Amino acid sequence: MWKNREHIEEILFLLDTFHWPPTLQQQSTADDAELAVVFGRIRDKLQNTLKALETFQATNAERVFNTVMTYMPQDFRGTLIKQQRERSERNKQAEVDALINSGGSIRDRYGLLWKQQMDRRKQLAQLGSATGVFKTLVKYLVGVPQVLLDFLRQINDDDGPMEEQRHRYGPSLYSLTTMVLFIRLFLLLALGRFEAGKLKGEKVAILELAVDVYATEFVRFITFIREVFANSPFFISAEEAGALDARKNDDYKEISVPAGKSHEVLLSVDAINSYIAWDFSVIQGKITVDIGFSVEYTNPSGEKSLILPYRRYESDQGNFCTVMAGNYKLIWDNSYANFFKKVLRYKVDCIPPVVEPSPAETQVEE
Numbered sequence: 001m002w003k004n005r006e007h008i009e010e011i012l013f014l015l016d017t018f019h020w021p022p023t024l025q026q027q028s029t030a031d032d033a034e035l036a037v038v039f040g041r042i043r044d045k046l047q048n049t050l051k052a053l054e055t056f057q058a059t060n061a062e063r064v065f066n067t068v069m070t071y072m073p074q075d076f077r078g079t080l081i082k083q084q085r086e087r088s089e090r091n092k093q094a095e096v097d098a099l100i101n102s103g104g105s106i107r108d109r110y111g112l113l114w115k116q117q118m119d120r121r122k123q124l125a126q127l128g129s130a131t132g133v134f135k136t137l138v139k140y141l142v143g144v145p146q147v148l149l150d151f152l153r154q155i156n157d158d159d160g161p162m163e164e165q166r167h168r169y170g171p172s173l174y175s176l177t178t179m180v181l182f183i184r185l186f187l188l189l190a191l192g193r194f195e196a197g198k199l200k201g202e203k204v205a206i207l208e209l210a211v212d213v214y215a216t217e218f219v220r221f222i223t224f225i226r227e228v229f230a231n232s233p234f235f236i237s238a239e240e241a242g243a244l245d246a247r248k249n250d251d252y253k254e255i256s257v258p259a260g261k262s263h264e265v266l267l268s269v270d271a272i273n274s275y276i277a278w279d280f281s282v283i284q285g286k287i288t289v290d291i292g293f294s295v296e297y298t299n300p301s302g303e304k305s306l307i308l309p310y311r312r313y314e315s316d317q318g319n320f321c322t323v324m325a326g327n328y329k330l331i332w333d334n335s336y337a338n339f340f341k342k343v344l345r346y347k348v349d350c351i352p353p354v355v356e357p358s359p360a361e362t363q364v365e366e
Helices: 002-015 022-026 030-069 076-101 106-129 146-154 161-192 202-230 359-365
Strands: 253-257 262-269 275-282 291-298 304-313 315-321 326-333 342-351
Touching (some): 002 161, 076 106, 076 342, 253 262, 262 342, 304 315
Antiparallel strands (some): 253 342, 275 315, 291 326
């Protein structure tokens, strides 16, 4: 897929008016004017094909991740996994932007994109084996089925499910990749020798027909593959797999907060970039009730500062990354109530920094 994207972009680069031979840019003859129109049609077809491919890849990646997330605990731990992925994707996009801004070529960009794709596969394996950036985090994923973690670790193995799909459907894709490469080479040579022998007549018709066949067949292929993945037996949600109970976790605490009182939980943070996370709800009867919630920080000298402003909630789930070591206090406040106690069901945790492993650690794990 990535090679097809690269070849399409290289062709679009060649078809950009600024990269045409000077005589073609001037369109001084009827043949040149006709060729310019044909190039415009070819460019439109390939731009639509490129857009369809980019959408397919993005949608498929999101679907796989969302399917995996259905097996994760539905509390702040699952949220942290999502945030880790979002942060990783932002960093990857920043890498690509920096390369483009420094004048990197299309080939350079796709070399980086492929490296990033391999990193994503490695991250899936790390999540499955609880290593790398997920070494600390997976420790907290109580209730995740081991079969899911095994699947994540093995999905891209030489004998894994994705390799089976490549053996089954790869030949059709490889034929399309070869075809778009030939189109690119033909166009590169034709434009490079344009002054010696102009591209016209039957050659132009063959070029346009080849692009039309490629664009049509490629869109048909990714439409088919989309259906294959949508119905793959190894990409099913927790609900379909009957594994909803496996993601449930009963390590919540319940406490009754009397009217006029509050409940506090103190967390001691030793390292910056730790995560403080919470998930709570007020157990309701026939009437809607809420409780005040805030988070404050106390530094080693005893000075206090408000981290999360006071607000009343029926329920809430959240987290933040600490920028200072010290004591953090989570406060549930029922002091405004004159008569009614509040039954609070909550879970809190302080998760150590999620960091990339050092080269030495990586070698040991491997």
